[in-house]
Amino acid sequence: MPNDATPDPNEEQIAFGQRMKILRDRRGMSRPTAAGLLGMSTSWVKQVERGQIGMPKLPVVLRIAELLRVRDLSDLTGDQTAPVDLFIGPGHHRLPAVRDAVNALTLGATNRQAPSPAHLAARLAKAWAARHQAPNHREVIGDLLPGLIHDAQLAVRQADTAADRRAAQAVLSEVYSLSQFFIAYQPDSALLWRVAERGMVAAQESEDPHAIGVAAWLAAQAHRDSGPAHFDAANAMTREALAFLEPALPDADDRTAAIAGALQFEAGYTAARRGETGTAWGWWDKAQATAARLPASYYHPVTSFSQAIMGAHAVTIAVELRAGGESVRQAVAADATAIPSRPRLARHRIEEARAYHLDGQQETALATLERAHEAAPETIRYNGYARRIVLEETESRIPARRQRAAVLADRLGLLAA
Known part of the structure; x- marks a missing residue:
């Protein structure tokens, strides 16, 4: 060498x-x-x-x-004797089937008529609803995805008119979006990027503002989670998507307005990761204004953007800015009971736990992670922040806290050899 x-x-x-x-x-x-x-x-x-x-x-x-x-x-x-995954969770047993569906070509002859885009959209809506209601959401959507992926690909291939093809591409793009929620934090990052890129291509082919916004929202997250060297790419993706959506916003329907709000928050999230306090809260304010124009009961099925989620988003901004006291203040102010999605509620509980941990309230952080586990065990099992806090507390000098953390670590599979 x-x-x-x-x-x-x-x-x-x-x-x-x-x-x-x-x-x-x-x-x-x-x-x-x-x-x-x-x-x-x-x-x-x-x-x-x-x-x-x-x-x-x-x-x-x-x-x-x-x-x-x-x-x-x-x-x-460097210690290979007891490997511990942090930001990559365990491989779900349905991952191979989803991977095979993504990788399969639909070029061969088939006598089966593809479902209509409307039919696929209805199935997709049920899949999103099932995900939000299930504590084992990866199990649920992992069972549904192979069929959805295959049928959506077939619908694009069999579309007779340009309009039908655009409608099918919009549905296919959202199927890829659902796939990203399943694949994220599993041990196949190449598959995640492949799905993200295919989702963006399908969205652009559809010319549907909502589909393009959702694909950009997920791609920005993938860039940001790749580390500081990719923050510029995440920010560029977010701002370009917002510029594309802006002309349509005055007359936009709720879901298009919601994806714009979700992108505004993503811009704030990236700024917070960079430590840019004023910029981060400025984008949160814009997202809050967008949320205020939505009906109080509205909840975007992909991004969770809504009036109900803004308190949780405020916690995330404060935590990413490493502001312990402000994080706790926002956690106390947020109304978690308003979040209807079990996996999103669990994610919020994890962000609350990060806030308490930053503020030196380790006992409260552990208790909050236990509540996250109650809401959606699969969410916390795949979350690196939660895993890090639990592992850290297994080394606590306080026996009761150390034992409490050890029990939770065992539930998360962190103590397995």
């Missing part, structure tokens, strides 16, 4: 500090940025990366893992 080649952090001889630097460089994150987000000095990060300071204790290691979005904790620590 050439001397100037980038080392592989998975090779065991590489020390913790070297792994940290390699992973930080791969994320496109500067040393001062990493230091600021960790609450440490730049010189501390430099000393750790140079091996002048040994591997920190587990709570700090987990914060570094969260910051660098490592999939497996051993990628950072």
